[in-house]
Amino acid sequence: MAKNLQNWIKKNLISRYVMTDCPEEERCLHVLEVILDDESTLDEEQEYFAHIEQCWTCYQNYNLEKAIRELIKTKIEKKPVPDTLLKSIKLEIEKLTIE
């Protein structure tokens, strides 16, 4: 087999399954954070999602981070505003208007 072809297979087919250690995990985690915050560029996103299809580590990080965000959003209870608060604020504002 031609050397080029061998390299191509190694890079594109085999690595797809054996890349369990990410050489750039730290950078990937930073990009992930920006993506989940919806502050990333299109390029960053495309590059990242192409990467996690090949990188098991980052794929797992992606799922974990997403789950943590979801956890924060859904599990933290909202405190209901006391009924009287809005009324008393309006009353105080009225007093300021009269002054």
Add this chain to the structure above:
Amino acid sequence: MNLMSEAPKRQYSEAEKAKVFDGEFFPHIDSMYNFAYRLTFDEDDAKDLVQETYLKAFRFIESFQEGTNAKAWLFRILKNSFINDFRKKSKEPAKVDYQEVESYYNSDDVDKAITTDLRIDMLKDMMGDEVSTALNTLDVDFRTVIILCDLEGFKYDEMARILDIPIGTVRSRLHRARNLLREKLRMYAKTMGYIKKS
């Protein structure tokens, strides 16, 4: 408060003021009360803080530009009021894991993007109380950025304005805050026996 200084002033009639309050300010009372409560951990203080914020908004309404983000404007006033008037007397919840977190804080690890042995299946069993406790025991600056970003959905530039810090600082503070929060969730998973003590 430099709240008043930066924007060109705009005059509001009484009727216009009422319209801005009903249409743009009062709809955020829910988010503001929750933010205030997560800063003070006291219902009465939270009420006072929200009321004070609205009264300031009324006094300084000339510096509010209609069509700009009212919620961010109000949150900024609330945050400043908290720092000036409430921070000293607010009761922080007992920090049970204080030392462990403190040493983590002071290590370089906190800036690194870390992965932990936390797994998704551990998160599934966590209750709201546990997640709230993890958030509430974060230092107030870290707690604040998580609330603003993850619970209230503010963008980095809005957070920079609310907190009067550069966007780069927003990002690094958020990153630290998330690392710390993740670490707290991990410690919780450890006490529940999901992660073996090494």
